[in-house]
Every structure is written in structure tokens, then in C-alpha cells.
Amino acid sequence: MRLVIRDDADTVADYVAEYIKARILQFAPTARRPFVIGLPTGSSPIGVYKRLVGFCADGSLSFKHVVSFNMDEYVGLPRDHPESYHSFMWHHLFKHIDIQPENVNILDGNAPDLQAECEKYEAKIQSYGGIELFLGGIGPDGHIAFNEPGSSLSSRTRVKTLAYETILANARFFGGDVAKVPMLALTVGVGTVMDAREVVVIITGASKANALAKCIEEGVNHMWTVSAIQTHSRSLVVCDDDATLELHVKTVRYFKSIEKVQDELIGRENLGLYGQVAGLLKQASLSSDS
């Protein structure tokens, strides 16, 4: 796993947006071989989406051959409710880019058979050969998607009861009224996210500091579901300074030093064996190889 630390949420968004752009360009998707991306909602990815919209507007990136799968959706909230994840995604990203509507996949929280909806979603992901890159955010309790504490680390897409903490945290989107926050959601599982060939997680703000420390400095634990990322062979966490508040100084220094050495390596592209690695790093533009 790599940890990249930036000064604030804006520079985190710059980094992640550039990273995703580099990945899609490098993949060179076509209609027959689309780039399959997993996407989150929440405040964490908004800056990234804004930048991706900018790349599409200036012609440096296209989503024409990108297929998306969203992480989750509330149960029972009308699709056109302003706080549904359908509305969120169209408002912040999809309506501004050239993605083909039929390539957008979001769980239907009003499906007559919710279980069947979840199974269909997993099967559709499989039909594309899996997800290339799953982007995620986390809750203050370390949950990824709606995989609340105690979720199985091998869980698949399913119906999930929300933790009271999550309901409280999300009440800000419902005029501060806890009673208006749905208590159930459909969510991809931890296993669904970890099956992606690459996982990138955004963690910003002091309210996520404890979760970041639990997830990367302690063991893999179902009470902090994003800690499963430790077992992934290609994972990247991008956080801001505020989110590092609970990390050991040596952890922060270690990951900063790794990034510094990689930057130096890229500068030595023509030097023998170092050059080989530097070339690979540069080719990947940025690398999350563990």
C-alpha cells in the first residue's frame, strides 16, 4: 500500500484527479475494452469530480469508453430525491462529462427485490471482467461504501443496515434531521471493492484521523473495514495533513520518504537498473504498486 500525503483537501483532489486521468489514458479504453471504474459519493470525491469535469471540458480526457459502478445507494429514497446517490452522481459528474448513460451503473434502492438487485449488480461487474480501479472515501468509523463496522471483509453487494453514527454523520445532507436519513442502503461489499485490480482511497480532515491510523497502523480488522486495503496488492491512500493527526510521526516520515525517493528515481531515468524502475514509474505516471 502507498500513502500519499498532501497539504489539504484541494491538493489531495488535484493528485487523485491527475492519477485517475493518467490511469484512463494509459489504459486507452475502447468500446470493446472499456475502462471500468468504481465510484463513491460523499464530500470527499467532489473536488476530484470537479477536476475530471474540467479535463473533459478541455479535451484532455474522455469518458466515452468508461463504464462506472457506484458503490452504494440508499434504500427507499426516490431516485430523483436531491440526496439520492443517483442525483449526487449526475449533479457532480455524469451530466458534465461524455460518459454514455448506458455505461453508468448505480444500485436501485427501490428495486422490488433488493437481494436480486444486488446479485444482478455483482454479475454485471463480472460481465465486464471486474473493476479496474475502485475509488473510495471512508466514514469516520473507517467504513468503505456502506460496509459498517463488523461487516465481513469478504462481503459482496447486499442490503445493509446503517450504523447510527453513519446516520448521524449523514444527517447534515438531510437538513440536520436524523429522522430523514434512510436506515438501510444497498452497498457493494468489502470483497467487491478489494476484487478491483486497484483501490484508491481519499481520506481528508481531522474527523478521519483516527480511522486512518486504525486502518493503516493496526491490523486488518472488520471493525475498521477499510483496513482490508492492507491485503490488496495495488492500493493507494491519498490523505491530507489533517487526517495524519493520529498517525505516528515515523509512519508519516516513512511514507513521505518513499515518495521522495520515487520522485528522485523518476529523475534518473537513464541510469541502468534504476533507469528501468524509473521508466516504469514514469510510464505509470504515478504508481500505487505495493
Ligand SMILES: N[C@@H]1[C@@H](O)[C@H](O)[C@@H](COP(=O)(O)O)O[C@@H]1O
Ligand atoms: N456511503 C458513503 C461512503 O461511501 C462515504 O465514503 C462516506 C464518507 O463521506 P464523506 O466523504 O462526506 O465524509 O459517506 C457515506 O457513508
